[in-house]
Amino acid sequence: GTWTDAAWSFGWALIGFEDGKPREIIAAGSRIFEAGVEGDIEQGRDESRAASRRAARQVRRQTWRQAHRMGKVASVLQKAGLLPEGDVLVGHKRDAIIKVLDQDLYAQFKNDSNNKGQALDQLPYFLRAKALDEELAPHALGRAIYHLAQRRGFLSNRKTDKDDKETGVVKEGIHELEAAISAAGVRTLGEFFANTDPVYEKRIRARWTARAMYEQEFETLWEAQREYRPDLLTDTLKEKIHHAIFYQRPLKSQKGLVGRCELEPDERRSPWALPMAS
Secondary structure, rough: EEOOOEEEEEEEEEEEOOOOEEEEEEEEEEEEEEEOEEEEEEOEEEEEEHHHHHHHHHHHHHHHHHHHHHHHHHHHHHOOOOOOOOOOOOHHHHHHHHHHHHHHHHHHHHOOOOOOOOOHHHHHHHHHHOOOOOOOOOHHHHHHHHHHHHOOOOOOOOOOOOOOOHHHHHEEEEEEEHHHHHOOOOOHHHHHOOOOOOOOOOOOOOOOOEEEHHOOOOOOHHHHHOOOOOOOOOHHHHHHHHHHHHOOOOOOOOHHHHOOOOEEEEOOOOOOOHHOOO
């Protein structure tokens, strides 16, 4: 048989023998099986036809999960009095509430001595840095925490990613940022970005951040503000908000996709990596 660009062809022939030697071709033909993949098969650059559909489905799921998570975070903050009233479970309504809040807070802190004339989109970083040393009003504190949920950083789900080039780039970027934070002598990621000018320096959104950076900042920010509002910032509320922001679903087990052994039908097939399977 031979491969073509889109199929596998298999030729056959029925040969007549006489005295043990081939004498004639009785019949011959071929069968063509359409390839179940797309791309260059001979070069090993093929992929399943379902790959594009799977990728699109994954994007839809991730978008829905992020929107659901942000709605949950906003709801917990709102019930604690840390965000304004309104419908925060519907995406566009929640965004409208946050935009109005940003405008109000920006007008309030525009002339703050520590603001340094930063633009509106830098406001959340300013609040995250200010919360480390000064008491924030409930809605300002809620906005800072909500921003942590929007940018909660990278967390690998892989058991091992030593050979993953993309993950390697991410980790390299995270190490560079950690070194920059250490060199700047600041306490948190938010404080570092609050002192970063995206016009003259590398854009904030172009940097790789780690989940641990945000969890550390959440702990630091919470403990700093608890001194001013111990009756509001309780351990119970902290646990609820932390779970809403940082909870990540574990990977779904794929054991059910492993076929049955031909020799032991009641058992699953062994991985080829096992010596007994070779």
